[in-house]
Amino acid sequence: MAQQSLELPVLGRSTLAALTIRDVVLIERLALSFRAGLCVLTGETGAGKSILLDALGLALGARGDSSLVRHGAEQASVTAEFELSGDHPAFAILREQGLDADDRLVVRRTVSADGRSRAWVNDQAVGVGLLKRLGEELVEVHGQFETHGLLNPATHRSVLDAYAQLDGKAAHVAALHRAWRQVEDARANAAAEIARARSEEEYLRHAVAELDSLTPKPGEEEQLAETRAVLMHREKVVEAMNSAYAELSGDRGVERSLASALRILTRIAEKAGGKLDPAISALDRAAAEAAEAVAALQAASADVDMDPAALEKLEERLFALRAASRKHGVAVDALAALRDELSGRLSMIEDQGDLLARLARDAETAREAYRKAAEDLSRARQKAAGLLDKAVATELPPLKLDKAKFRTLVEPLDEADWGSAGMDRVAFQVATNPGSPPGALNKIASGGELARFMLALKVVLAQTSTVGTLVFDEVDTGIGGAVAAAVGQRLERLGHGLQVLVVTHSPQVAARGSTHLKVQKAVKGQSVTTGVAALDGDERREEIARMLSGATVTAEARAAADSLIAGRG
Template sequence: MDQQSLELPVLGRSVLASLTIRDVVLIERLTLNFRTGLCVLTGETGAGKSILLDALGLALGARADSGLVRQGADQASVTAEFELRGDHPALAILREQGLDDEDRLIVRRTVSPDGRSRAWVNDQSASVTLLKRLGEELVEVHGQFDTHGLLNPQTHRGVLDAYAGLERDAEKVASLHRDWRKVEDARANAEQEIARARQEEDYLRHAVAELDALAPKPGEEAELSETRAVLTHREKLVEAMNAAFADLSGDRGVERALASAIRTLTRIAEKAGGKLDPVIAALDRAANEAAEGIAALQAASADVDMDPQALEKLEDRLFALRAAARKHGVDVDALSALRKDMADRLLLIEDQGDLLTRLAKEAEAAREAYRKAAEKLGKARRSAAAELDKVVAAELPPLKMEKARFRTTVEPLDPADWGPAGIDRVAFQVATNPGSAPGALNKIASGGELARFMLALKVVLAQTSTVGTLVFDEVDTGIGGAVAAAVGERLEKLGHGLQVLVVTHSPQVAARGAVHLKVQKTAKGNQVTTGVAELDGGDRQEEIARMLSGATVTAEARAAAASLIAGRA
């Protein structure tokens, strides 16, 4: 089958571009390139149609089974390539996982004979969970095999909103719910803080009083430690500084010597022709520096030569600070901040009435705004539900389900269950027999009925989902004639806007396909393999004739097949 360009009519849609299968059950090597529209897969029972669906499911995160590995092969491998468009949700998932978010999405899965599997997304290693998440956004499978999407009640509310164009209203409700919860959380936190502060009030008041008396300052510990080190060596420092002062001053001190030298040179400077000027300037600078040094030495000596009891007082202060820090489990430098925090908590107790009253008013206002918007959304949902029920009901009689009923329930939630999606619970329910109570889709309908319900829903909801590929497995089970023709017409209608893959035994459905693939077994010596061929012209007519007449294809069957194909045109 030649690859053809893919037309994506709806922004944010996806389509399956190709499926490559290696060593899966009876399939040795197979690559299928798909187009948009209705693609029908036919073949005799046991030819391997289910293998194709199993392979696709494997690529989309289904449970790996060692039985899928072809006998004698090292591993089974399936690669599915999708083309994405616009703001498809799969792109957001890829960005969330730090993977390349390209318009082409390639997922690959391998399974070894011991049942272990590996997965890749855009050639980067990925988890099977990620494949499953992506698969739920890319393909919906309806019929005899695993299903999701519309069968999950959690999706029904969003589907109804999309059908009725209520997404913006739903986003507004979600935003108002976030605002409400934010205020409620703030109030709850304030109540907890106040309750904790009340329990600790006596302790806080005592601790703040102690810290106020101590009056700790940031950086004080380092300053005291430095001064303490100086005072510890006070006697040696004083002795050394006094000796230095004696050397620098007095009758033979440096100041007197420099001054005498400067005077002597100054008297004869004129006779030296300027050569002594730099010398005198340097000595003058030295005299000034010496004077400054002596003054600094005197100041330092005065600082050290203090009250001998100063060391004792300093150590008492340092030990008091460190004891307080140990008591409260903080560093000494953090005592000041701790005191402020405790004082703030005491203020919280004193101001609790005003704070809680304000937060309560804000919470009530936010809750009321959310409730009003949610009630408005609920009213619109109920109106849309009635409309949806009506249009789905019109699709059921042609599908041989005239006695079946479809119902969309919109029921109020308990206030405790209100959430970002609103205050309603939405569920699609069906009743397949007259007089029976409606129930959940996946619990009431049988496999064939379920597939037809999904078909009816999908025809109605065709433009609301970003899932661009629908797979129906034997949607025609148990029907024939005009009903099968109606199923074919609806599948063809779906194919105008979506990519639809149908495994069918119905010639009426097969005749509606824009693409017809035949799954068939081929014997190679002692080995049997499954292959797929695209049918056209006479080959397609012959396959539909086989579906009409069985093993022996008659002229009447060929004529009927030609009529079915012509009827599509």
């Protein structure tokens, strides 16, 4: 089939804008554009309406295998394009993955004939799991396909909070829970540290006493090592200093010779006409330097202890420091800091009663603040649950679910299960027959009945979800007349705020659509392909009339179709 493009404007904060399908089962090549509101998909049984949903599911991370690849093709390919508002949750997922994002999100999936699958987001290769995460934020499918959202009990608490506008209270509870857990963690860490310190208390006392007696000081090792090196060669050093001193200050020393030369020249300086002044200045400086050298030698000589016991004492100190360093596995210069650390741990043991008591008081204060806020949130949830139950109850009878009863269960959790979302478990339950116990939503009847039940919930909760596109697959199964009309009315209401795609066999539902797409088969050579046509005006009336009368379209059927179309809200 030649590629088709249905140019329809896209509206809404989060909508499926376009769907391009190639070589999926009976679809050779198909390009569809969508807009917000209610879009109905009709066609005879077996025309391939379910293939469209399979294709959309493939783009959104559903399981794909080679059976989806059109016979004779190398691979199936589906591309879905969405328009999003700037605050849509999908952007957070994209940022988390380091992916580029703007107000257009394009997801693409291929499945080859040998079953291999690949995925892309905005032309960047990704894992199929990411498509599924994004899909759960963009589209909900209700009917004969796998569903998420409201059928997942884990979402019910947040859905109830959104319905009752309790997000502020819930955020406050979450913040108080974090504060409580932080104090409890500090308390647990302190208790563990104290227990660890207590188990090594004897070692700590011995180590601190040992280091106290040693009184190590930073930089001491280097100083001792330098002094030791001098003392180890003290005889040679002293001998050299004495010889140098004799050369400088003896009877024939430099110091005496310089002084004598300076006196001689000074006496004759006036008669030399200033020519001796530089020599006199140089000798004067040399004499001063020599005197300074003599003084330095005297000082150094005084610092060199000739007592052999001094070296022994110094080495004893140096070796003791190095032994402690090896024992504790730290550098000599770090022994002082180690002593302070061990002393602090020892002090913790001695002060443990006060510390743990204070942390226990802080934890109890934080727990009480959390408990009060969580109880307030629980009361608000209980009140909201009653309102939600009443709202859903009004939607059930027109949908031929008058015997069903919806209940929002809000029950307390054990303290061990309290968390950032509060101290409640919230679950949506339903009893489908009088006298039968209520059960989980995902345990009720499947097919059309389940889809209608989800429709009732969605009508009530229309403004609580960030998912902008809802898909209902044959929500009208097994119904007709007034019930089908009620389904159509509710789908149309949903379409006022969301994008709703409905696969339907009901003319009452089809007449409510703001967009009408017909899925049909066509023979091309020796093969059969599925295509989609956008209907309007007479074509739409003719399709609804066909749905009313069957193979032979009568004038009465056309008149009835006109009446249904005219009855749109």
